[in-house]
Amino acid sequence: MTPTTAPTAPTATLSRILAGQRKPLMVVAADCQIRFINDAFEHVFGLTRSHILGQDSCSLDAIPQDECRHRRFFRDLEPYAENHLIKLGTGESQLAQIFGFPMLDEDGQIYLGEHLKLLGSPVAESKILGHAAATRALLTELERAAQTEAPVLLHGETGSGKELAAEHIHQQSQRAAGPFIVVDCTVLSEDLFESELFGHAKGAFTGAVANKTGMFELADGGTLFLDEIGELPISQQPKLLRALETGSFRPVGATKNRSSRVRVVSATHKDLAAMVKQGTFRQDLFYRLAVLPIMIPPLRSRREDIPELAQFLLKELSLQGLGQPSLSKAAVQKLLQYDFPGNIRELRNIIHLAVALNPSGEITEASIRLPEMQSTDAAPEPEPAPAPDPDPAGLQRSVANAEHLSPIELAEASYIMELMNRYHGNRKQVAAGLSVSERTLYRKLKRYRLNVHVQSPHPSS
Numbered sequence: 531m532t533p534t535t536a537p538t539a540p541t542a543t544l545s546r547i548l549a550g551q552r553k554p555l556m557v558v559a560a561d562c563q564i565r566f567i568n569d570a571f572e573h574v575f576g577l578t579r580s581h582i583l584g585q586d587s588c589s590l591d592a593i594p595q596d597e598c599r600h601r602r603f604f605r606d607l608e609p610y611a612e613n614h615l616i617k618l619g620t621g622e623s624q625l626a627q628i629f630g631f632p633m634l635d636e637d638g639q640i641y642l643g644e645h646l647k648l649l650g651s652p653v654a655e656s657k658i659l660g661h662a663a664a665t666r667a668l669l670t671e672l673e674r675a676a677q678t679e680a681p682v683l684l685h686g687e688t689g690s691g692k693e694l695a696a697e698h699i700h701q702q703s704q705r706a707a708g709p710f711i712v713v714d715c716t717v718l719s720e721d722l723f724e725s726e727l728f729g730h731a732k733g734a735f736t737g738a739v740a741n742k743t744g745m746f747e748l749a750d751g752g753t754l755f756l757d758e759i760g761e762l763p764i765s766q767q768p769k770l771l772r773a774l775e776t777g778s779f780r781p782v783g784a785t786k787n788r789s790s791r792v793r794v795v796s797a798t799h800k801d802l803a804a805m806v807k808q809g810t811f812r813q814d815l816f817y818r819l820a821v822l823p824i825m826i827p828p829l830r831s832r833r834e835d836i837p838e839l840a841q842f843l844l845k846e847l848s849l850q851g852l853g854q855p856s857l858s859k860a861a862v863q864k865l866l867q868y869d870f871p872g873n874i875r876e877l878r879n880i881i882h883l884a885v886a887l888n889p890s891g892e893i894t895e896a897s898i899r900l901p902e903m904q905s906t907d908a909a910p911e912p913e914p915a916p917a918p919d920p921d922p923a924g925l926q927r928s929v930a931n932a933e934h935l936s937p938i939e940l941a942e943a944s945y946i947m948e949l950m951n952r953y954h955g956n957r958k959q960v961a962a963g964l965s966v967s968e969r970t971l972y973r974k975l976k977r978y979r980l981n982v983h984v985q986s987p988h989p990s991s
């Protein structure tokens with residue numbers, strides 16, 4: 531082990547003592563530059579001395595703080611014990627328990643010593659792609675929200691990335707090592723609400739053959755994501771409010787209350803404030819959920835992201851073994867001119883359809899099928915390929931309520947049918963092909979009333 535030879539590093543004797551320590555250790559000088567790390571630090575964090583010595587120590591934090599703890603330390607000289615997400619050499623981040631303490635070297639120079647212990651598991655880099663101004667502003671808002679424990683209400687159009695944003699808040703928060711539990715309020719009927727959210731005791735009702743832990747409890751120490759909160763029946767809203775206010779709840783049929791320390795993030799595409807005025811959403815619950823409201827911008831207001839997102843989606847498909855598709859310039863231009871009312875999910879569906887129409891080689895403008903193109907004769911015929919059933923009558927037969935669907939919904943329903951045929955109705959594979967959870971697939975099949983038999987998955991799956 532060779533201690534650093536940087537001019538302002540701790541003296542050689544001190545460095546030798548520190549090098550022998552078995553716990554990961556970092557030494558920071560008063561200018562907040564990293565002056566020393568030991569072997570254990572290199573090994574555990576996957577960061578080499580040549581890479582980080584001399585760097586700003588605050589840059590190791592995955593979530594930039596308003597005032598980095600190192601600067602605060604050199605102001606107050608107070609030891610500390612805190613948890614922070616630290617960037618690893620792999621590009622991932624991981625929660626670390628950090629003890630900071632003052633150190634004095636033989637020359638009377640003050641340093642900050644930090645012992646670090648990794649907690650939980652590594653967190654992947656953000657999956658939120660895009661560099662448009664609106665996307666960057668959104669990321670800043672999400673990261674600010676991640677630094678607090680306040681309830682967040684995400685508002686945005688369908689398919690704009692609300693669930694991804696909720697996951698991002700969780701992953702960047704101090705709760706990253708805890709669970710992220712999704713509650714889909716569209717499937718929580720009045721009957722199901724209490725037992726799904728709060729659990730039930732064995733024998734509480736017919737069919738309650740065993741004790742069941744509710745999602746509120748499953749999310750203990752982590753984040754509870756209430757998706758489509760605007761769909762929650764008003765009769766159930768006081769029960770949710772009570773649990774949020776007190777952190778305690780009683781499983782159906784149980785005799786004792788239980789408690790859970792959850793952080794709540796909810797999402798809706800509806801105007802909840804208007805619902806409060808109409809009396810269909812409780813005002814007290816609204817204020818409890820919307821402490822930090824965040825608007826997810828629609829894709830049309832961050833068009834610069836479209837090429838990057840499209841490339842990412844193509845790469846995903848090639849990783850699934852669907853050839854090495856690429857996009858022609860004209861195809862990208864066509865995407866850039868479209869408004870995407872179904873947002874990123876619609877972009878995904880359009881790209882999937884284009885790849886299905888042209889499984890190998892370059893995707894041309896003609897393979898990019900936009901809803902308005904489908905209703906005109908202007909679009910050139912796509913290349914012959916193993917295409918989905920283009921017969922509208924066939925689709926009408928499969929989709930029970932086709933006449934009530936918008937062109938976008940019809941395109942999505944058509945694509946789901948194509949996947950159903952391709953994977954012989956295997957729900958898991960269809961959901962993977964559509965890049966949605968089985969729960970979301972189930973919701974879509976119900977919404978489009980597709981004539982295929984599916985079992986309801988567990989709402990949190």
Ligand SMILES: Nc1ncnc2c1ncn2[C@@H]1O[C@H](COP(=O)(O)OP(=O)(O)OP(=O)(O)O)[C@@H](O)[C@H]1O
Nearest residue numbers: 657658659687688689690691692693694874875965
């Ligand atoms: N910025 C982004 N970068 C990469 N992928 C994204 C981004 N935003 C959304 N997606 C992808 O788009 C799809 C839709 O996102 P998501 O399910 O989070 O939207 P949503 O707003 O929750 O939808 P809904 O309103 O239907 O519940 C997902 O496959 C998601 O991974």
